[in-house]
Amino acid sequence: METLLATLPFLLDPSILIAAFVGVTWGILGGALPGISPSITMALLLPFTYTMDPAAAIVILASTYVGAEYGGSVPAILIRTPGTNAAAATVLDGYEMNLQGKAGLALGISLYSGFIGSMVGLVLLMLLSAPLSSVALAFTPPAYFALGILGLSVIATLSGDSLVKGLIAALLGLIIATIGTDPVTGSNRFTFGSADLLGGIEPVMIMVGLFAMSELLAQASKRGEVDKIRSRPRIEFPDWPLAKRLIPSQLIGSAIGSFEGVMPGAGGTIASFMSYNEARRWSKHPEEFGKGSPEGIAAPETANNAVAETAIIPVLSFGIPGSNSTAILLGGFLIHGLQPGPMLFEQAGDVIYGLYAGLFVAIIGMMIMGIAMLPLCVWMVNRPLPYLNAVILALILSGIYSIHGSLFDVGLMLAAGVLGFFMRMLRFPFLPTVLGLVLGFLVESNFRRSLVLSGDDYMIFVDDRISLALLVLSALFIFGSLARRVIAALRKENRLAFSEGSEG
């Protein structure tokens, strides 16, 4: 209730309203473009958030995430190509409905289910974030160290096919995080006499390079014709009997989406497929699934939009990003000098309430813009790739340059882009690198700070109860996912579930 009252005034703040609308619009466009994932869409925007007010900057990024999760279903339904990984499940029945001449209804169900999923997610975000972080003051340096370790332990679940590749990728991020000023002594490390490196490498340069620049390089190396949309679809919302029929699948989608959102490493893709499966299991018409079932669109689309909101909970409460997209959102906080985590609610309550209000506006905006922008999305998906990529390249370069007016930063970003290109080719996941980069400094500085406090006595990590609990949790996490890998290898299962988590 208190949260609600604190949020209300921000609904009238024009900068937040504008940020929410711009973000959701940008997100729908980015989501609709196959190959441009929500995280890339957000990364492209990141450099431009520097000059914004912190609340507006966070709102625009979060709204982009929400918009992109809906946008991904547009090409999934129309050209059988999911715009985002999380929309892959929507292809199954969405494209079938399109073939049956019901593309408009399919888009309507997707938009309306996305709206419901987002609203459920937002309510959970508002209810859960503050209580989880109310332990703020109890977090001492050893506890922060353990929190960072918990964040890094996510790598075990997120590493795609190969745990070794995930660890190498994480190490890369940790190495980059050591550049700059030593957190305890204050001397310079690995700066090679360069004044540009004194302050360390900002995660934004690496993120934009890894996600966006490398995608352009990868696309430039591809040839071939893209599917084109011939028809001119119009959104059509389901009537009451159909809406009633969709309720169970939307409930399933909301529940699974919210759960997977909060769990680090799960993400939208797993949530969509899981809820698709569960919706089919509980449906009265399971035989229609795969042949154009409206429930087959409602469940995954509710789920991936619920993920977009609930995935913000661990970022706000603990500063742990569970996916690429939330890692970029964390980058947005860091740009404005806000360290997400237990103290965030005390230090920047305004930003958080602004975020809640902004998301609410963005979800409403998604309904409006989803209808209004359909022709634009159709037009864009039909553009030749070279033109599109040229525009994106210009956006990346100008965005990075405008942060500090520094060509050195542009060089850094390009280097990260080349690195990302090779990581893609060799199938290294990006998220471990980003996690290493953003958590490396937190882990290192708090580890060393704890030892300064205790006089080099390692028992400080065991004596601190929060630290102990988090370290045990991390250990369980790591062993749990290792065990899952072993079982999966023994059963020679399809590895789809693992490899999906590394994108989006």
Add this chain to the structure above:
Amino acid sequence: MLYHRITGLSAGLTAALLAAGTAQAQDYPVDTVTLVTHSSPGGGSDVFLRELARYLGPALGANVVVENVTGGSGANAIADLAQSPADGSRLYATTPTFIYTSLLSELEYGYDDLEPLVNVFTDPEVIFTAADSPYQTLEDVIQHARDDRGTWGAANPASLERQSLEMLKTATGVDAAVVTHEGGGDLMINVLNGTLDIGVGEIQELAGQIEAGEVRILATLTAEPIEAYPDLPTVQSLGYDVAVRKFRGLAGPKGLPEDVIAAWERAIPEVLANPEYQAVYEANSLRPDFIPHDEYAAFIAEFGAETEQFLRETGVIQ
């Protein structure tokens, strides 16, 4: 670039018009003075400069603009200034950061490549503890460090705050852990949750917490008591010879002409006495601390030498 020239030109014109309009503003050698800061727009030094610039214009007889040359913890700004013409048209807002950065990195240009001009303010540094901590006086804290393991915190590793704690450690002869952080927010958490016995910070940064009754200030590291807190003892008065001066002043390229120096030595005291400006800086707990050119050069040289010695002793630099 073209845009900059145009704004520079128009600013010059405005200044010339202003100079023609007023009788006493005439003798500053250039029309426009650019004050360079390494802090980003909205940062501590930036706000201080922009406020100062508003009142300086008329006193100096020149148009005063602020430019942010960020990056490299001040290294870029120092290099920029060292290569600027020494005609008083381009000056740098100094804080202890410019000395720390010069000493910590092997830069092409360091603080000794600049000429200190005058000092304007000092930020009082104080020692504080959580309101619910058992320590009522600095002596309690030091006694605790003698009996047990003391934990003292500073916001940043290479900073005047840390230096002052290391000095206090030497002066008291206790073996306390001096814990450094990533900024004042981090430090505040650890003071409030009792991880640290005390922290050191600038009084204006603590104003919110002091007002909210969350922290208690125990002593000031200034040489003189602070007007706003007359009952607060100085560390020196408690018998430990530690006092630091977090300065905020100006420096320029080497070889500043006499008339420029004279103009600033006249303008700064005048601006500091301006009642309107006084209200602004007093609200921010800044202490006017005008130091004329000759004295300031000696002060900076001494500050630099002391800091270098401290950094060597603590093993930060070799």
